Amino acid sequence: MPKVAVILINFKDYAKKYLPECIESLRKQDYPKEDFKIFIVDNATSRETEEYLKNIAPEAETIPNEKNDGFAEGNNIVMRRLLNSDFKYIVLFNMDTVAEPSWLLELVKKAEENPTAGAVQSLILLHPETKKINSTGNLFHFLGFGFCRGYGEEVANFKSENLQPFFYVSGASALFPVKVLKEVGLFDSLFFMYHEDTDLSWRIRQAGYNLVLADKSIMYHKYQFSRSVLQFYYMERNRMIMLFENFRLGTLLLILLPFLVMEVGLFGYALLKGLAKGKIKVYGYFLNYKNWIRMIKNKKEKMKLRKVSDREIAKLIVGKVEFxxxxxxxxxxxxxPTFNFYWKVVRNFIFW
Known part of the structure; x- marks a missing residue:
């Protein structure tokens, strides 16, 4: 069987909450034990957390990281190391999850059956509401908002053959071929958390690969929807960076008007929810010219990579948020209704 690396990220007491059940589900995998290896990155490591990880998951390689590099660079630490190894696939796996025994086998099987797949996502169900869907692949709004397709729906009504293509994979359970990561790069470490999976999926699509759902690869996610000032900051900042770096200039001009209208609405929302400090911090980020230099450099690199036009990408992008x-x-x-109508009209003018 192909050799697979499974990466988990810990931060402080996260492992104490979630790792025992998570690691037990990995021990029960049908996949040959000699063909997959577990890596746990311990962000903001301490002697206590490192010892705990080694005791509770002795079969895993624990990687202490003095800094808290978040989800993006935390995973990059391992992925970078494996790019020139004999691992064929890298799987990202959230610690707040539980996998069915066939989870990894079905994930790899789907990748092997689809040589043009740049990433494969599991069928992610909720926990403890295990009969409901968390994600069947994620959708993307033209203003940069990502959301889980099928969220909250009954899995009994799920039919994979009726699904349209989705825009990006969820980092909660996603497989990436090493050869693809070598070509398109890893997560943008600046993102820290939020939208890093969207940005990487976008690059994968721009490079001409497909994204695939492995509907028989089932795992359960102890998903909690929350918003703090810091979370709101990363979500909003990364959303804007991602739009600027991945869309061509013509597309950015076409979405500028609804983008500005949405900004007014989002600022009002931030005021009502006590998140205004996060939004103001986002604007401060874009007032620093050094950040624009970085973004322009990244945009040029992404434009060199792309084999797929904005016109083709736009077919996968939606005009309404259903979450x-x-x-x-x-x-x-x-x-x-307003933004959906606008998007249906203007995407016909994208010829690049």
Missing amino acids: QEIANPILNYLVN
Whole structure:
């Protein structure tokens, strides 16, 4: 069987909450034990956390990291090391999850059956509501908002053959061929957390690869929807960086008007929810010319990589956000219909 690396990220007491059940599910995998290896990156490591990880998961290689590099660079630490190894696939796996015994085998099987797949995502269900869906692949709004397709729906009604292509894989359970990562690069370490999986998936698509759902690779995610000032900052900043770096200039000009309208709405939302400090910090980030130099450099590198036009990418992008956790009358009856209509019209003018 192909050799596979499975990466988990820990931060402080996260492992004490989630690792025992998670690692036990990995021990029960049908995949040959000699053909996959578990790596645990311990962000902001301490003697206590390092010892705990080694005791609870002795079969894993624990990698202490003095800094808290977040999800993005935390995974990069291992992925960078494995690019020139004999591992064929790298799998990212959240610690707050539990996998079915066939999870890894089905994930690899789907990758082997699809040589043009640049990434493969599992069928992610909720926990403890294990009969409901967390994600069947994630969708992407033209203003940079990502959300889980099928969230909260009954898995009994799920039919994979009826699904349309999705835009990006969830980092909670995703497989990447090493050869693809060598070509398109790893996570942008600046992102720290949020949208790093979207940005990488976008690059993979731009390079001409497909993204695939392994519907028989099942895992359960103890998903919690939350928003703090810091989380809001990373989500908003990374959303804007991602749009600028991946869309061509013409596309950015086409979405500028709704982008500005949305900014007014988002600032009002931030004020109401006590998140305004995060939004102001985002604007401060873009007032620093050094950050623009970095973004322009990244954009040029991404443009060199791309084999797929914005016109083709736009076919995978949606004009409305359908996510139960943020559903409200204003979104459902005003924002979504207006922006969806706008996107359906303007994407016909994308010829590049």
